Amino acid sequence: MSRKTNKNITTYSLVRDMLKKVLVVTDPLSPGGASKHAREVLKILPKLGLEVKLYIPFIHAIPQSPEEKERKYLNLKELERNGVEVFPEVWKYLEMEKEKENIFPYLLTLTSGYIPKKDMEFSNDLRENFSLVYDMSENEYHFKVSHMIAKKLHVPLVILLQSESYANSFGRGYRKVLGIKGLFYDLGITYIFMFNRRRFVNALREGVLRGILSVSRAIIKQSKLERLAQDYKVYTNVLKPANAIDGTSISHFRSKKVKENFALYAGRITYLKGIIDLIKIAKETNVKIMLAGSFDNHKEMERLFSKFPPNLVYLGSFMNNELYKIISNSKVTLLPSYKESFSLITMESLALDTPVIAYNLPAINEIYGDIKAVIKIPVGNYKLMAKTLESLMEKDIRELFDPKVEELIKFYSSWEKVAEATLHELENVKKLASTPS
Template structure:
């Protein structure tokens, strides 16, 4: 059986790693049925307490994923050396190395030793168009009292990410780069293969469809500026000006006190009807989303958006900004209304159009054949794993 080495960090972290981590776990546990999988934890994991690492490692092994013996040896010695010395200790007795959710340069250094490696990106490696990136950052990231702002992101892209990856790609070119969407490749300006489907949802969500709608809209995700949180009250205010009053149900965790305070100040100033639920149990959240008339999703940073995919599976239309990743995945679906990024007026108008529809009209749109075919393709992680496996095998044979 082909030996496949996996280089990654999130499997051993005791916290939720977002959509990329979900993708990585679901794909790799399935790859373990088709390959002999050996996991080489990235160097970052050694900052996690040793007992936590062992607990997570043992859980991972129950899925048929073998963990490198060297990892256990280094963990036992409480290894805190520099990344280079850690990577040198890994014995790469595998045929190919793969990183399912690129987060660390480790894959390049290990891949150089083996000669064959691939990686999947979920967000851009870097933003190629510097001026466009700066323009966007100024609009949605701004400056916070902590001193962090658009310039910190911009300088990181220009002084760290862009030169680092251009150098790595030149010195240690991967056998392949894959992406969960065409948009992330375009923004990086790199050539690669698109995994189709790039992500999947739990098919149990489909049971919530066509169970009726109530007069509210929803937003759930990381509650920060990347996801357009500060713009949501402005959009709802414009919506009121169009003669459409609705309630917003908000779920998730606020990641920044400044933006949390700003959000609630706007809600109070504009006299908006917002219900905040915080973290919600999955079944309760699914029921809430399925009965809402729309998901408002003014996200500026996404590689695919599992939130949008799950909303569609639950039978709820989406209004989102037409950023490259979202556009490349969802542009052909009538139930997804895309507007130019930062165009809050147009987003409010699209929401108003949906909120004025009858329940029957919404159900008809959510049962469009194109959407149903899209959902069928994205309703199983087996389909995602199959696409990844085909890419790996294709490049192994070269």
């Protein structure tokens, strides 16, 4: 395979019979690390010589508000400017209005074989040739859609794991956060896991699912997929690097000598991301804690606000430079999360000379295990996290940043490298899928 360098981006001359045109199923328009990964990689893949067409499944393409519609529209236009072709159906979905209170169709996509009619019509009408279908989501609904499309087109399906969507476990730990109420959540999620794992295994048996990629080894282990992949001779690997920071933008906010006297939580605000523990931590200390991010449920947001102590302050939702400025000003980033597959906010905090206190989840330990500036706390021990926060606020945090931090940041400093790793792994899957067994 020939390759040449042009304007600091490696471009590939793809073998005609191997990997030429890919149909991507994902939602690159939402908040959160998974969508950011998809958005950044999609912008670069066309520059590497790959023809990319994007489909966002029906339910996730419809905006919930005029503000969300505007944001999605601008992000889609940016993807198109970078060479990604968006299917016309996605633009049509963007003009529709979602029934905000009716979540029944979405629940059906998670708990049954139901696929929305619009997605089925899209699949049935497809007439183009693709080398493979690449599902970059962490969503069970998207997997059903991508599986349907790949099966119809008779091409390999490759998925990227960004959460333990197919976990062989009891729930996702809601009971640890919400008690009895959480136990019922976990019972429901266990059913969803069982249903989706069956669909996952069926895709393996049919020979449709040919590649499993992941952003961390921990997710593959938690989902217990390695044995299944071996049994069905499916290619499995971890992207290296799997994520990246925006080094150019972050560099403008680095090396802030004087930190302000507050801690920060930044990211999606959900139970599994630790909002209840964050409230408890704030009640255990007098340290001012700033909260920056988006709520999945606005009704729940109002209920949670009533529980905030005076030292827990909600700033709003921020992205890119606005968020980097807040991180660089904060003395500590808090991550009381019960569910992480990589934690991009941890990497961004380190790049902005801000230490992180996090629960010692498998993915955190895998990626940040030997980094002193990431202080690991036993999962759920919010009192120890509060004590550690108070102690850290009194220390010179610069002593936590050794050469290992710079080495880590350097490795995860380029979305171009992530896109190249993605292309390399997709090529590997296509080669194996094209080789007679």
